[in-house]
Amino acid sequence: xxxxxxxxxxxxxxxxxxxxxxxxxxxxxxxxxxxxxxxxxxxxxxxxxxxxxxxxxxxxxxxxxxxxxxxxxxxxxxxxxxxxxxxxxxxxxxxxxxxxxxxxxxxxxxxxxxxxxxxxxxxxxxxxxxxxxxxxxxxxxxxxxxxxxxxxxxxxxxxxxxxxxxxxxxxxxxxxxxxxxxxxxxxxxxxxxxxxxxxxxxxxxxxxxxxxxxxxxxxxxxxxxxxxxxxxxxxxxxxxxxxxxxxxxxxxxxxxxxxxxxxxxxxxxxxxxxxxxxxxxxxxxxxxxxxxxxxxxxxxxxxxxxxxxxxxxxxxxxxxxxxxxxxxxxxxxxxxxxxxxxxxxxxxxxxxxxxxxxxxxxxxxxxxxxxxxxxxxxxxxxxxxxxxxxxxxxxxxxxxxxxxxxx
DNA sequence: ATTGTCCTCACCAACATGCC
DNA sequence: GGCATGTTGGTGAGGACAAT
Numbered sequence: 001x002x003x004x005x006x007x008x009x010x011x012x013x014x015x016x017x018x019x020x021x022x023x024x025x026x027x028x029x030x031x032x033x034x035x036x037x038x039x040x041x042x043x044x045x046x047x048x049x050x051x052x053x054x055x056x057x058x059x060x061x062x063x064x065x066x067x068x069x070x071x072x073x074x075x076x077x078x079x080x081x082x083x084x085x086x087x088x089x090x091x092x093x094x095x096x097x098x099x100x101x102x103x104x105x106x107x108x109x110x111x112x113x114x115x116x117x118x119x120x121x122x123x124x125x126x127x128x129x130x131x132x133x134x135x136x137x138x139x140x141x142x143x144x145x146x147x148x149x150x151x152x153x154x155x156x157x158x159x160x161x162x163x164x165x166x167x168x169x170x171x172x173x174x175x176x177x178x179x180x181x182x183x184x185x186x187x188x189x190x191x192x193x194x195x196x197x198x199x200x201x202x203x204x205x206x207x208x209x210x211x212x213x214x215x216x217x218x219x220x221x222x223x224x225x226x227x228x229x230x231x232x233x234x235x236x237x238x239x240x241x242x243x244x245x246x247x248x249x250x251x252x253x254x255x256x257x258x259x260x261x262x263x264x265x266x267x268x269x270x271x272x273x274x275x276x277x278x279x280x281x282x283x284x285x286x287x288x289x290x291x292x293x294x295x296x297x298x299x300x301x302x303x304x305x306x307x308x309x310x311x312x313x314x315x316x317x318x319x320x321x322x323x324x325x326x327x328x329x330x331x332x333x334x335x336x337x338x339x340x341x342x343x344x345x346x347x348x349x350x351x352x353x354x355x356x357x358x359x360x361x362x363x364x365x366x367x368x369x370x371x372x373x374x375x376x377x378x379x380x381x382x383x384x385x386x387x388x389x390x391x392x393x394x395x396x397x398x399x400x401x402x403x404x405x406x407x
Numbered sequence: 408a409t410t411g412t413c414c415t416c417a418c419c420a421a422c423a424t425g426c427c
Numbered sequence: 428g429g430c431a432t433g434t435t436g437g438t439g440a441g442g443a444c445a446a447t
Contacts, residue, residue: 103414126412326432328431346416346418347418349434353416
């Protein structure tokens with residue numbers, strides 16, 4: 001999808017709306033100067049004297065607290081830097097929702113390094129060596145950010161994290177040609193992991209706290225300054241209103257992504273009505289139907305997972321008085337949804353896998369039933385409120401997936 | 408072209424669990 | 428125990444390439 005094509009009438013609200021999208025890496029990150037500074041400090045020795053030490057840093061914080069933005073900003077700044085002896089620093093960003101296995105993660109890193117990696121035909125080890133040999137022969141050093149690492153840690157192949165941290169050893173090189181930034185939402189999974197994995201991970205943690213209302217306002221204005229929206233289109237009232245709705249100190253989630261999404265949607269409403277200013281009314285409308293789940297999380301779902309999620313939103317809308325539905329019921333609804341879209345429904349085991357994945361990603365809640373039910377079942381729920389918005393969005397994405405022939 | 412390797416995806420069978 | 432559901436390991440097809 002491209003934006004701002006010259007054949008379109010130019011917007012009176014947005015100067016460059018791509019600067020409000022999730023994949024935009026802002027120039028400036030207000031209230032995260034400290035975290036960036038610490039990240040740089042951790043990596044300084046690695047950069048000054050490449051390969052001398054092995055760096056692992058953990059960025060820890062909730063949704064929309066700036067972890068990803070900080071990592072990507074840092075990454076963009078260091079990518080291509082020349083260090084001592086002609087060594088070049090390279091950066092790779094990997095999101096574990098999109099790349100769910102160690103194999104796929106390494107593929108992404110390889111592609112970011114400019115290698116053409118076949119989709120299949122290689123083993124993990126071969127791939128690892130391939131990457132390493134490339135780094136060695138071109139005298140490059142890799143800094144990789146592994147985002148949504150919680151997901152990886154919870155999979156059966158959770159050892160993958162550990163393997164990554166041991167990559168130098170596995171390949172048998174004394175030089176540490178790769179450093180890692182692991183991004184986590186929380187570390188509760190740590191207790192389930194092996195001691196040795198724990199200890200390799202536990203050092204160098206940088207924490208991210210939810211944003212307050214006034215911090216969010218600063219972030220919004222900074223985006224305006226960077227050219228997302230015309231300055232004349234917004235004012236303090238609108239910005240502060242968003243801050244009030246989202247700010248952690250005002251009882252909101254403190255999620256910057258949500259604040260930016262609100263600004264974006266409000267702008268869209270203003271645009272629709274042909275105005276050149278965003279009004280509080282637009283913000284109110286936007287707030288009533290913001291996407292309950294961040295769009296980037298949604299786009300990373302597989303078709304089957306989207307279908308399952310759609311089944312869940314429908315079921316929950318129909319059953320107005322319950323917040324959770326049992327697994328069996330969900331499966332039936334899922335079958336119907338599949339039929340509706342002409343997709344062959346997957347069987348129980350696979351559907352169960354979908355539920356687990358969505359749960360791991362924090363999209364749905366899944367808990368074991370206590371007494372009261374026949375047998376035991378998993379009760380599946382969705383905390384998000386505007387289900388219709390979610391349903392609409394899902395249908396759109398599912399149709400798109402099917403059109404593109406991705407089964 | 409053919410063979411070999413090894414990934415991913417989906418499935419099944421078998422076993423586990425917890426109410427009735 | 429009987430029943431329905433939850434969970435896991437193993438398997439095999441299919442795909443995409445490398446090697447030959």
